[in-house]
């Protein structure tokens with residue numbers, strides 16, 4: 001079956017669905033911390049960053065860069081990656097525990113393994 005392209009497949013929704021299933025609610029979206037973490041439990045200072053592989057230059061799946069307009073894309077990617085690193089460092093300095101979830105870790109073939117390892121860690125950190 002071909003995956004449909006409805007908004008239900010959006011990475012954020014997939015993540016939130018898994019969190020709900022695991023009973024890990026109580027999070028806030030786009031919390032006002034460096035980089036606006038997609039999902040955050042501010043009281044526990046735990047957050048999830050959900051990154052699109054293309055824009056954030058995923059080290060796991062290495063998405064191919066566009067072949068044209070490199071003078072546009074290369075600095076743009078560079079800025080994105082640097083911004084991510086800066087935000088991650090700021091969050092950690094402020095005492096946040098940060099989990100980065102890449103889009104490619106949420107595919108049909110990978111999502112179960114992703115949450116099998118993530119959920120127990122979150123449970124521990126969130127005390128749930």
Ligand SMILES: [Zn+2]
Nearest residue numbers: 053058061104
């Ligand atoms: Zn990826």
